[in-house]
Amino acid sequence: MAETEAAAQAPPASHRRVLAALALAQFICSFAGSNMNVMINDISRDLHTTVQGVQVAITVFLLVMAALMIPCGKLTERYGRKRCFLGGLIVYAAGALLSAAAPGLGVLILGNSILEGIGTALLIPPVYILTTLLFQDVTSRARAFGVVMALGGIGAAAGPLIGGLITEAISWRAAFVFQAVVVGMIVLLSRRLDDPLPPDPTRSFDVIGAILSSAGLVLVVMGILAADNHLWLMALLLGLGALVLLWFFLRSRAMERAGREPLLPIELFRNRTSNLGLVTQNVQWLLLMGSSFTVAAYLQVVRHYNAIQTGAIFTAATAGLLVTSLFAGRFTRRHPQRRLIVVGFALAIAGIVVLIALGAAYKTAWAYVPGLLLMGLGLGLGLTPSVNVVQSSFPEEQQGEISGLSRSVSNLGSSFGTAIAGTILVAGLSRGGYAAAMTTLAVIGLVGLAAAARLPRAVAGSAGP
Numbered sequence: 001m002a003e004t005e006a007a008a009q010a011p012p013a014s015h016r017r018v019l020a021a022l023a024l025a026q027f028i029c030s031f032a033g034s035n036m037n038v039m040i041n042d043i044s045r046d047l048h049t050t051v052q053g054v055q056v057a058i059t060v061f062l063l064v065m066a067a068l069m070i071p072c073g074k075l076t077e078r079y080g081r082k083r084c085f086l087g088g089l090i091v092y093a094a095g096a097l098l099s100a101a102a103p104g105l106g107v108l109i110l111g112n113s114i115l116e117g118i119g120t121a122l123l124i125p126p127v128y129i130l131t132t133l134l135f136q137d138v139t140s141r142a143r144a145f146g147v148v149m150a151l152g153g154i155g156a157a158a159g160p161l162i163g164g165l166i167t168e169a170i171s172w173r174a175a176f177v178f179q180a181v182v183v184g185m186i187v188l189l190s191r192r193l194d195d196p197l198p199p200d201p202t203r204s205f206d207v208i209g210a211i212l213s214s215a216g217l218v219l220v221v222m223g224i225l226a227a228d229n230h231l232w233l234m235a236l237l238l239g240l241g242a243l244v245l246l247w248f249f250l251r252s253r254a255m256e257r258a259g260r261e262p263l264l265p266i267e268l269f270r271n272r273t274s275n276l277g278l279v280t281q282n283v284q285w286l287l288l289m290g291s292s293f294t295v296a297a298y299l300q301v302v303r304h305y306n307a308i309q310t311g312a313i314f315t316a317a318t319a320g321l322l323v324t325s326l327f328a329g330r331f332t333r334r335h336p337q338r339r340l341i342v343v344g345f346a347l348a349i350a351g352i353v354v355l356i357a358l359g360a361a362y363k364t365a366w367a368y369v370p371g372l373l374l375m376g377l378g379l380g381l382g383l384t385p386s387v388n389v390v391q392s393s394f395p396e397e398q399q400g401e402i403s404g405l406s407r408s409v410s411n412l413g414s415s416f417g418t419a420i421a422g423t424i425l426v427a428g429l430s431r432g433g434y435a436a437a438m439t440t441l442a443v444i445g446l447v448g449l450a451a452a453a454r455l456p457r458a459v460a461g462s463a464g465p
Contacts, residue, residue, distance in 0.1 A: 015134060019144055021189035022127045023151040025089070028182045029120045030155030032061065032096075032112070034289065035163030037296035038310045039172040046172070049105045051301060055422045057109050058293065059221065062415040064117025065124070067217045069408035070264055071210035073125035080199030081126035086190060088126075092119025093183040100176035112176070124407045132391045133196040141388060143332075149383040150322055156288055158318040160296055164311025206255070209248060209263030216245035217412060224419040268394070268402060276451045277389035280341055281406065282413035283448030284386060287348055288379050290417025290441050292317075294425050295355065295368060298434045309365065316369040320376020337385035338455040344382025345449040351375030352442040356435050382452070389455070417441070 036043070040054050047053075076084045095115025102108040131148055135141040166175045219241030226234040252262035269275060292314070299305040299313065324331075324344075331340055351374030358367040387406065394402045424437040 017189060018134065018193055019147055021186050021193060022131060023148045024182065024186050025123055025127050026148050027151035027155040028179055029124060030152040031159040032116055032179060034156045034159035034292050035175055037293050038160040038164040039167050040297055041300050042167055042172045047105050047108065051297060053105050057113050059415055059418045060109060060113035061117045062411055062418060063218060063221045064114060065120045066408050066412035066415050067214040068118060068121035069125065069411055070213055070405055072121040074205060074263055076125050076129060077200055078203045078205060080195050081129050082193050082195045085123050085126040086187065088119045088123025089183050089187055091122060092116050093180045095119060096176045096179040100173045128391060128407065145387050146384045149387060154318055154322055156292060160314040161311030164308045168306060168308045204261045206263035209252060212244055212248035213263060216241050216248055219244060221415045221419055224423060264405060268405060271393050273456055274390050274393040276455050277386050278406065278409045279451040280386045280448050281390065281410045283444060284379055284383055285410045285413035286417035287441055287445055289414040290421035291352065291375060293418045294421045294434060294437045297425055313365050313368050314372060317372040317376035320373045321380035324377050324380030336457060337389055338452065338457060340385045341382045341452040341455065342449065344378045345445060345452055347378025347381065348375050349442055349445040349449065351378060352438055352445065356438050360435065
C-alpha cells in the first residue's frame with residue numbers, strides 16, 4: 001500500500017513519462033487492428049489470397065486478443081504488471097517482424113494474428129491497471145484515460161491513413177516494420193516504469209478456466225464468420241461456444257463456493273454499473289472496428305480507391321476522436337459520465353446514418369467525411385467515461401481481474417464488429433452489402449445507447465482505489 005501511495009505522489013514528469021509509454025502501447029495495438037483495412041487489395045494480390053482471407057486475418061488478431069485478455073489480466077497479479085507489459089511488447093515486435101516477411105497468408109496469420117494478438121493480450125491489461133493505480137482522483141484519472149483512449153482511438157482511426165501512406169510509398173510490409181519500431185520506442189520509455197504493487201507468485205492460476213473461456217470466445221466468433229455460406233456450421237459453432245462459456249461460468253461459481261480462486265470471480269458480474277459499462281465498451285469498439293472495416297473495404301473493392309485515398313478519408317474520424325478524447329478530463333468535471341456516454345452513442349449512430357445516406361447519394365469521397373467525423377466525435381466522447389466507470393467500480397486488489405475482463409469485452413466487440421459487418425459486406429459487396437452492414441451496426445449501436453441510458457445518474461467513477 002505504501003508503494004501505491006508513493007506512486008500516486010510521484011512528480012508530474014514521472015507521470016507523463018509513464019503515461020506516454022502506456023498511451024503509445026494502446027496506440028500501436030489499436031493501429032494493428034485497423035491499418036490492414038487499407039491493405040486489402042495489396043495483401044490479397046501479393047499473397048495470392050482474397051478479401052475474405054484478409055478479413056479472417058484481421059478478425060483472428062482481434063479474437064486472440066479477446067480470448068486471452070482475461071487470463072493475461074490474471075497473470076499480471078502473479079508475475080507483475082511491468083514484466084507482463086515488457087514481455088507482451090517483445091512478443092508483439094516478433095510477430096510484427098514475422099508479418100513483414102510473410103511469404104503467404106498462413107505466415108501472416110501466425111505473425112499478425114497469433115503472435116501480435118498474444119503480445120497485445122499480455123501488455124494491454126497492465127496499461128489500464130497502471131493508469132488506474134497511478135491516477136487516483138476522478139479528474140486526473142479521467143484525463144489519463146482520455147490520453148490513453150485518445151491514442152487508442154487515433155490508432156484505430158488513423159491506422160488506415162498511416163498504413164495507406166506507408167503502403168503506397170514503400171510496401172504493406174513496411175507498415176509492420178513501423179509497428180516494431182514504435183514498440184522499440186515504448187520499451188525505451190518504459191525503462192523507469194515502476195510497478196505500484198509487487199507481484200504475488202503465490203497467486204493461483206486457473207488453467208482449465210483459461211482454456212474454457214478462450215475456447216468459448218473462439219467458437220462464438222468463428223460461428224459468426226461461418227455465417228457467410230454455412231448457416232448450419234454457424235449454428236453449431238455458436239451453440240458449442242455458448243455451452244463452453246456456460247461451463248466456464250458454472251465451474252467458476254463452484255470454485256468460489258468451495259473457497260478456491262477461479263480465473264474470473266463471478267462477483268465481478270454482480271456490479272450493475274460495471275455490467276452496463278462493459279456493454280457500452282463492447283458496442284463502442286464494435287462500432288469503431290466494424291465501420292472502419294466496412295467503409296475501407298467498400299471504398300477499395302467497389303469504388304476502387306487506393307490505400308492513400310481510403311486512409312485520407314478516415315482523418316475525419318481521427319480528428320473527431322482526438323478532439324473529444326483529449327478533453328475527457330474537462331468533460332468529466334462538468335458533466336455526469338452517463339450523459340457523456342449517451343451523447344456519444346447518439347452522435348455515433350447519427351454518423352452511421354449519415355454514412356449510409358450520403359454514400360448512396362454521392363460518388364465523391366467527401367460524402368464520407370461528415371459521417372466519419374460524427375462517429376469519431378461520438379466514440380471519442382464515450383470511450384473514456386465507459387472505461388472509467390468500469391475500472392473505478394472495483395478496489396485495487398481486483399484491478400487485474402477487471403482490467404482483463406474489460407479489455408477482453410472491448411476486444412471481443414472489435415472482433416464482433418469486423419466479423420459481423422465484414423461477413424455481411426463480403427456476402428454482397430455489389431448488391432447492397434455496404435448499406436446492410438452499416439444498418440446492422442446502427443441497430444447494435446441502439447443496444448449500446450439503451451445500456452448507457454440505464455447507468456445510474458450519479459455515476460462519476462469515484463468508487464475506485
